[in-house]
Each structure stands twice: as C-alpha cells, then as structure tokens.
Amino acid sequence: MERYRRTERLTWEEMAKAAGVGRQTLNNLRDSKESPRLRTVHKIAAAIGMDQEKAEALAGIEPVEPVEEETEAAPEATGDPAVDARSAIMRDPRLNDRSRKLMLDVFDAIAARFDDPAPPQPAADDNRGHRRAS
Template sequence: MVEQSERGPAYNFWARVKSEQATRGWSDSELFRQSGVTRNTINGLKTRKRVEAATVNAIADALDIPRDKAHVLAGLVPSDDEQPDTEAADAREAILRDPIYNDEQRAAMLQLHDLFARTNRGES
C-alpha cells in the first residue's frame, strides 16, 4: 500500500481506475488497448506529482467514468465541497495549494504575486 505521504494528487483517480478495471476483468494490457495509456503512466498516477488532463480523459473514457468526476478524483479540479464560496479565487492560496510547483517554483510565484499586488496598490 502507498503511504499517505507518498500519494500523488491523482491517487484517488488511480484507485478508481483499478476498481473499474477489476470490475470489468481487464488486464493491464486490455486497459492499455482501450485507453492508449501505458501501464507505467497508469501506475504512476499513485505517486506522480503532476498528471495531464489528456491522460485522465483517455482513461476515463475507456472506463466510462464521467470526465468531470475523473478530473476531481485526479486532483485537476477541486470537488464541489472544496469550491470557494466566492467566484474570485485567491491567487496566493492557489499557488500554495497547487501540487504542480516545487518549493523553488512556488517561492518564485509567490514573489511575483506579491510584486504585482504591491504594484496594483500603487506601492513601489
């Protein structure tokens, strides 16, 4: 079993894929044939920090998982429970939560965000 700390943002999607695959009695080869996504890519959903929407779409389509549900499970979009109450998203919070950035990238993005915020407020 993958430790919680080792799970990537798409772990829940991977678990659903494996469940659907088992229900259909599909081997990894059959899932590859149906989706066009390699076994390594599918298994990488467990721990990979980033997943492509096209990959999620291909697998979801092969297994008849609605794309919107698949995107939530894969961590590409927040679930309805996680949606902010306002339409305007806080950019700083989005940068902090986005698993696509490593620590160095996140720090750079936050510096840019703060620079733009100061500029927009008329500060130097």
C-alpha cells in the first residue's frame, strides 16, 4: 500500500477514497492495529491494480481450498431440503470459494443442531420468577 501510495503521490485520504474505505481503516491496517477484512483487502487490491490472491497473501489471509461439488443425486430428484440447500450454495454464481465454504460450514453447523436428538432445554421456572436447572 505504502509503495503504491508514494508512487502515485497520493495522500492517505486520497488512497482511502480510491479504495472506497475509510482513512482510519487504512491507518489501522498500516499500523497493524486491526486485522484486515477480506472485503477491505479486495477493495484496496482493486484500487491499486493488484491481484486479489497476492493481496490476500500480503495481508496474511490464508487461502481457502476450492469446495468440490458433491456427487450426490440431483436435488430435484431427492426432495431432501438439506441436499437442495447445499446444492444451491454450490451453484450460486455470486459466491466465491471462500464464501461458499463459509456458507456450507454454517449450514452444516445449523443442520447438526437439528439432528441432535436432545437439544438443551431452558431452565424451569420455580413459580417465584427464578430459574432452576432441570
């Protein structure tokens, strides 16, 4: 960032405006006061004409392996909502591999809670407005 800013003779404020991020965000990133968010890294990379993967590496963001589509039956054929949801996530052209993996991880975590035969029960009320363990 600093090299680009100096080469282009930009102030930090001009650099922030070009990247579409706040000046304080750039200051915090420059001074290592906050971890960079992927979206911010991509905005800065686009502003300075850097490849996103290179920018991610420079920012210390580890690459995510591409998610392979499962070879299950077509969701229309199964009628299983879980397969339908996973398939929709895999086919959504708006998602990149990182977003797709995150969405699948969240979906799997939520689905696992529904598969749990004994979800935790809230504490019972003792008729005085106090909760007691069940």
